[in-house]
Amino acid sequence: MPLNLSPSNSSSNVFKVAAVQAEPVWLDLQGSVQKTIDILQEAAKNGAKIVGFPEVFIPGYPWTPWANNFVVTAAVLKEYQANAMALHSPEMDRIREAVKEADVTAVIGFAERDGASLYIAQATILPNGKIANHRRKIKPTHYEKTVFGDGSAQSIYNVVQTPFGRLGSLNCWEHIQPWFKTHFYSQHPQIFVGAWWPAFPPGTGDSPYIVSGEASSRMTQMVAMEGGCFGLACCHVVSVQGAEKMKLSGFPWFTFPGGGFTTIYGPDGSTLAKAADPGVEEIVYADISLSKIDEVKIVADIMGNYSRFDLFHTVVHGVNWDPIAYVDEEAEVAREKAKPVDNLASGA
Template identity: 70%
Template sequence: MPLTLNPSNSDTRKFKVAAIQAEPVWMDLKGSVEKTVRLIKEASASGAKVIGFPELFIPGYPWTPWANDFVTCQPVLKEYQANALAVHSPEMKEICEAVKEAAATVVLGFAETDGGSLYIAQVTITSNGEIANHRRKIKVTHYEKTIFGDGSAPSIHNVVQTEWGRVGSLNCWEHIQPFLKCHFYAQHPQIFVGGWWPAFLPYQGGAPYIVSGEASSRMSQLVAMEGGCFGIVGCQVVSEAGAAKMKMTGFPWFKFPGGGFSCIYGPDGSTLTEPVDPGVEAILYAEISLDKIAEVKIVADTTGNYSRNDLLHVVAHGKNWDRVKYEDPEEAAAAAAHSREIDNVASGKSF
């Protein structure tokens, strides 16, 4: 079915978006929530209508397993898990209330605790203070596998309608998942938040270039160009004290303080913000209007006039299988109430 975009890609209203570059309150859930709320208030006070946070901002990205053996990591990871954020929690409610007060749309990256497991999660909270989208990184990367589980099937539905446009979200190396990106573009994102880890910038020798901040930023820039959408890149800063707490001191890929490479891209790939010192906390702003998307899409719309769906297309499965299926209706209802799934407005049912 044809989709009528509202607001359209020709909408000339100007509004601000914001990218967060900040140091997490490492392994401190209460402190993390307080800082998240403070940053939301600061960005909204400056007029931001869409605010993008880094990957795993609560309670910080754990480079620890990359820099140590598991025996050294174990006490850190135990504390890390104890300070992860649950979707259904007083802490999440506090963040949602702050978003409602700010009257903005916020994409927040966090370590999600669910039962005994952790996931690299994002929520999109709209201006009414409701979670419109909850998703998990569909495939965790390299050493992340020692801590986090893979995302659930509905996580491929990652674009939601807001008053300022269709807002999407991606975590880190999801930017180089070709089939996920095809599905992402098919949901017609107009703005997306790329949540990123802290990474070294400029490139340090001795490490693969692909894990540098420079490479990471270019991945988001490519998504902006491929999708014809604005890209908000949010990432973390690591101080010397933060590195010590996370047992990263002496890790050769980093210079502390550092890790930041936040920026905002236009739908043509242009950089809309000035460079920021990688070791400095900052909120980056850009004034945008969706009509810049039309300038790109008229030339190349990768899911429209510049596609060949008759030759190449993606088959997607975005619905979870339940771990246990109850035949009895009362048991099934009780189990559904217990799991309390977020009503994901980006689900396949919304197409």
């Protein structure tokens, strides 16, 4: 797919974006959908035109496998799977209708159920209620692999045109995958939603710095600076009750209530708005203008004046693979074997 887009950043129109910091309704599909709708309505009432949600906000991020053995985790994951959301479902239809009624563009983070498998998914929904982009995290992180599958090739196409600019979406540590980010930047995002897990202060329980809220937020900040785009870092809050529900109590990496670090960054990396308290729900707002992007990219445009594609370039294989493929010589034989046999009982 050729990526020869060159969006205009000259518009001086000012509009409001919203980054969500909220606690999911843990392991409750219907409750999570209703809370998503309530947040959309509140953000729209406050004038937001783009609303970003955390990673797998429906039905919540499962830190559980990181914090427990499999015996404890299994019961939680069974309930988790039962409350994941299908892309084509009445629940998604409710969210799409809510986006339409709110007249916003939203990036929804959800655990997607497809058959018996789960994926870390995002859906970008336009003000007309149509899904402009559906993608899955291309590589689940560490223990996430015990719960979620890999995203397919279509998931690398993660920037779409909206009424308020080219909007991108990333999940968690996709922020630190260099080749994936190069492809992301080549699609010329002007705004992006960085969907995140709940994460806690550096050094909590001797946890690695890279899993902290500070590190996570800085990853979104870095993508904003590299790509010359506005970045919305959106994350969960975990209450004491939520921690008990997800079997997280007592794990040394966590402190409850907490987990929040929602921040909105400018294309120069500046902090435009930030949640006041990591343990309190808040919709964070910022007024932005795409004209700010030109101010940054005239200095460094990594897909233009600050690049050397003659020296470095990324090769992309962006085509989905089918589960079954036959080589040419075997195709006809396979088709013949697959044909239904009529009148099996005839002649018996």
